[in-house]
Amino acid sequence: MTKVQLPLSKKESSLYMAYMWVTYISLLIGGLMGLLQTFVRSGKFKLPFNIDYYTLLTVHGVILGLVLTTFFIIGFQFSLMGKTVGISDKQLKVAWLAFWVMVIGTIMAATTILVGEASVLYTFYAPLRAHPAFYIGLALVIIGSWIAAFVNFHQLYVWKKAHKGEKSPLPAFMVIINMLMWFIATIGVATSVLVMFIPWSLGYTETINVLLSRTLFWYFGHPLVYFWLLPAYMAWYVVIPKIIGGKLFSDSLARMAFILLLLFSIPVGFHHQLTEPGIDPTWKFIQVVLTFMVVVPSLMTAFSIFASFEVTGRRKGYKSLFGWFKKLPWKDVRFLAPFIGMAAFIPGGAGGIVNASHQMNALVHNTIWVTGHFHLTAATTVILTFFGITYWLVPHLTGRRLTPRLNRLGIIQTFIWTFGMTIMSGAMHIQGLLGGPRRSSFSEYAGGEQVATWINYQIAQAVGGTILFIGILLMVYIFIQLTFFAPRGVQEYPIAVEEDNAEPTPKILENWYLWIGITIALILFAYTIPVIDIMKHSPPGSPPFDWLIGR
Amino acid sequence: MHLHKYEKIWLAFGMASLVLFLIIIGLAAFWKGTHPQSHIETIDPQNVEAHEAFKPENLGISEVADGKYKVNIVASAFNYDLGKDKDGDAVKTIRVPKGSTVLFQITTKDVVHGFQIAGTNVNMMVEPGHISRYEAVMKNTGEFTIVCNEYCGIGHHQMFGTVEVYE
Numbered sequence: 001m002t003k004v005q006l007p008l009s010k011k012e013s014s015l016y017m018a019y020m021w022v023t024y025i026s027l028l029i030g031g032l033m034g035l036l037q038t039f040v041r042s043g044k045f046k047l048p049f050n051i052d053y054y055t056l057l058t059v060h061g062v063i064l065g066l067v068l069t070t071f072f073i074i075g076f077q078f079s080l081m082g083k084t085v086g087i088s089d090k091q092l093k094v095a096w097l098a099f100w101v102m103v104i105g106t107i108m109a110a111t112t113i114l115v116g117e118a119s120v121l122y123t124f125y126a127p128l129r130a131h132p133a134f135y136i137g138l139a140l141v142i143i144g145s146w147i148a149a150f151v152n153f154h155q156l157y158v159w160k161k162a163h164k165g166e167k168s169p170l171p172a173f174m175v176i177i178n179m180l181m182w183f184i185a186t187i188g189v190a191t192s193v194l195v196m197f198i199p200w201s202l203g204y205t206e207t208i209n210v211l212l213s214r215t216l217f218w219y220f221g222h223p224l225v226y227f228w229l230l231p232a233y234m235a236w237y238v239v240i241p242k243i244i245g246g247k248l249f250s251d252s253l254a255r256m257a258f259i260l261l262l263l264f265s266i267p268v269g270f271h272h273q274l275t276e277p278g279i280d281p282t283w284k285f286i287q288v289v290l291t292f293m294v295v296v297p298s299l300m301t302a303f304s305i306f307a308s309f310e311v312t313g314r315r316k317g318y319k320s321l322f323g324w325f326k327k328l329p330w331k332d333v334r335f336l337a338p339f340i341g342m343a344a345f346i347p348g349g350a351g352g353i354v355n356a357s358h359q360m361n362a363l364v365h366n367t368i369w370v371t372g373h374f375h376l377t378a379a380t381t382v383i384l385t386f387f388g389i390t391y392w393l394v395p396h397l398t399g400r401r402l403t404p405r406l407n408r409l410g411i412i413q414t415f416i417w418t419f420g421m422t423i424m425s426g427a428m429h430i431q432g433l434l435g436g437p438r439r440s441s442f443s444e445y446a447g448g449e450q451v452a453t454w455i456n457y458q459i460a461q462a463v464g465g466t467i468l469f470i471g472i473l474l475m476v477y478i479f480i481q482l483t484f485f486a487p488r489g490v491q492e493y494p495i496a497v498e499e500d501n502a503e504p505t506p507k508i509l510e511n512w513y514l515w516i517g518i519t520i521a522l523i524l525f526a527y528t529i530p531v532i533d534i535m536k537h538s539p540p541g542s543p544p545f546d547w548l549i550g551r
Numbered sequence: 552m553h554l555h556k557y558e559k560i561w562l563a564f565g566m567a568s569l570v571l572f573l574i575i576i577g578l579a580a581f582w583k584g585t586h587p588q589s590h591i592e593t594i595d596p597q598n599v600e601a602h603e604a605f606k607p608e609n610l611g612i613s614e615v616a617d618g619k620y621k622v623n624i625v626a627s628a629f630n631y632d633l634g635k636d637k638d639g640d641a642v643k644t645i646r647v648p649k650g651s652t653v654l655f656q657i658t659t660k661d662v663v664h665g666f667q668i669a670g671t672n673v674n675m676m677v678e679p680g681h682i683s684r685y686e687a688v689m690k691n692t693g694e695f696t697i698v699c700n701e702y703c704g705i706g707h708h709q710m711f712g713t714v715e716v717y718e
C-alpha cells in the first residue's frame with residue numbers, strides 16, 4: 001500500500017485554514033442570532049431597534065445551515081484529499097477561486113438579509129419574494145461549491161492515472177461520494193433559483209409555480225442533511241479508530257455504506273412534503289420507503305464503529321464483556337466530542353424515522369419537534385464531530401499542538417454543549433408533541449390553556465440557548481488559541497490504516513459508472529411521474545409578495 | 552464482500568424491523584386509507600371565490616349530515632376566514648360536539664400557510680393554487696388552537712383560530 005499521508009505545504013494549509021475561519025466566524029454570528037431568538041420566544045424579551053424576529057431567523061438558518069456547514073465540509077474534505085491524493089498548484093488556485101466565489105455569494109446574501117430585504121428563512125418558499133441579490137448570492141455559494149467538487153474529482157482522476165490499478169485511498173473515496181451527492185442534489189435547487197426565482201424576482205416573469213419550486217427545493221433539501229452527515233461519518237470511520245489506537249475495521253464495508261448513502265439520500269425529498277396538497281399519496285409512500293432504506297447504511301456504520309472500539313480494546317488486553325468500553329480515551333476531546341455526537345444520533349435517527357413515516361408525520365409536521373430533531377442531528381451529532389475534528393485539524397494546519405489545557409477546555413466545551421442541547425432540544429421535542437409550531441415569533445395566540453403549556457418549554461429553550469451560546473464563545477476562544485497562541489509543535493493528522501491481513505476490497509465498489517447510473521435511475525424512478533403530474537396539473541402561477549416580509 | 556457473522560445478524564435484525572415498519576405503514580395507508588392529505592385539485596389563487604366552497608357566504612362550518620360537518624376556510628396573510636356570524640362579525644371559533652366527523656377544506660389567496668389544529672392530526676400545508684382537505688373525528692373535548700405553522704410573513708405568529716369540542 002502507498003503511504004497514507006502526504007505532507008501539507010504552507011500554501012495548502014492556508015487554503016484549508018481560510019475555510020475554517022469562515023466556519024468559526026459564522027458560528028459566532030449564527031449562534032448569536034439563535035440566542036436572541038430563544039430570548040424572544042421566551043416572551044420576556046423584545047428586540048431593540050425594530051429588528052424583526054424573522055430577519056434573525058433567516059440569518060440563523062442561512063449562516064449556520066448553509067454557510068458554516070458548507071465551508072467547514074469543503075475545507076475539511078480538501079485537507080483529506082491533500083493528505084491522501086495531493087493537490088497541485090493549479091488545483092490549489094481553482095480551490096481558492098471556489099472559496100472566493102462562495103465568500104462573495106455569502107456576503108451578498110447576508111447583506112441582503114441584514115438590511116431586511118430577504119426575511120424569507122433559509123427555505124425561501126415562493127411566493128414570498130426576497131431581493132434578487134439574495135437569490136444570486138445563494139446561487140454563487142452553490143456554484144463555488146461545484147468548483148470545489150470538480151477540483152476534488154480532478155484530484156482523484158490525476159491520482160488514479162499515476163496509480164494504475166490501485167484502489168483509491170478511503171478518505172478520498174468518501175470525499176468523492178459526498179461531493180457527487182452534493183452535485184447531483186444541488187442541481188435541483190440551482191435549477192429552481194436560476195430558472196424560476198431569479199427571473200421572477202427581477203420581474204422578468206410574472207408568476208411562479210409554487211409546488212414545483214418547493215419540490216425542487218426538497219429534492220436538494222434532504223441530501224443537504226446527508227451532505228452534513230457524511231463528513232462526520234468520514235471522521236468516525238477513518239479518524240476515530242486511529243485516535244483510539246486501532247485500525248480500520250473494514251475498508252469495503254465503509255465504502256459500501258457510503259455508496260448506499262449516495263443511492264438513498266436523493267430520491268426521498270417527498271417525505272418533507274408529506275402534508276402537501278398537490279402530490280399523489282402513492283408517490284409519497286414510495287419515497288417514504290426509499291427514505292427508510294438509509295437505515296441500512298446507518299446500522300452498518302453503528303456496527304463497524306463499535307466493532308472497531310471493541311477490537312482495539314481487546315487487542316490492548318481488556319478482557320471482560322465491556323472492559324474495552326471503559327478504557328476508551330474518554331479524556332481525549334478528539335474522541336469524546338465525536339463520541340457524544342454518535343450517542344446523540346441514536347435518538348436523533350429514531351426521531352427522523354418518525355418524521356419520515358407516512359402518517360405519523362401529521363402530528364409533528366412543522367411543529368417545533370422538527371426543530372428539536374435537527375438540533376439533535378445537525379447541531380449535536382454533526383457539529384460536535386466537527387468540533388472534534390477542529391481540535392486536531394487546526395493545530396495541524398497552523399503547526400501548533402493541542403495542549404492539555406486546551407484539551408481540558410475542549411472537554412468542558414463538549415459538556416456545556418451536551419447539557420445546553422439536551423435542555424433546548426428536549427424542550428423543543430416535547431413542545432412539538434403538544435402542537436407548538438416551529439419558525440414563529442412569540443405569540444399567546446388566543447391565550448388558551450393549550451398555548452399556556454407551551455410557554456414554559458419556550459423558557460426552557462432560552463435557558464438551553466444561553467448555555468449553548470456560552471459553549472460557542474468557548475469554542476471560538478479555543479479556535480483562536482489553536483490558530484495563534486498554542487505552542488508550536490506537531491499535531492498528528494489521524495488517519496487509520498487497514499489491518500495487515502485485511503481482505504481485498506471488491507473492485508466493483510469503485511465502479512463509478514455503475515453507482516452514478518443506479519443513483520440517476522432511482523431519482524428518475526422517484527421523481528419523473530410526480531414532476532410531470534405537478535407540471536400537468538399546475539394551477540395558475542403565483543405573483544410575488546414583498547410587503548409580507550416587510551420589504 | 553466479507554461480512555462479520557455478528558454483523559450479518561445485526562443487519563438481518565435491522566432489515567427485518569425495516570420491513571415490519573414499512574408493512575405497518577403500508578397497510579395503514581392502502582388498506583385503512585390513512586394517507587396524509589393529498590387532494591390533487593387546483594384553483595386560481597387570485598380568484599378563490601369562483602369555487603363553490605370558497606364563496607364568502609359558504610365559509611365556516613355547516614352540518615352536512617347528522618354528526619357530520621364541513622368547514623370551509625380561506626387563509627390569507629395573516630388570517631383564517633371562518634365566515635361571519637349572524638351579527639356580521641368574523642368567526643374565530645368553530646364549535647362541534649364530541650365525536651363528530653369534520654371535513655376541513657382550505658385554500659389560500661396569497662402565500663403558503665400551514666393549518667394545524669394543535670394536539671390533533673389535522674395538519675396541512677396550504678399552498679396557493681391548491682385545495683387542502685382533511686377529515687377528522689373529534690374524539691376529545693376541549694379547546695384546540697388552530698395555528699399557522701408555516702412561515703407566511705412578519706405577522707405569521709398572529710394567525711390563529713380555535714376549535715371547541717363540547718360534550
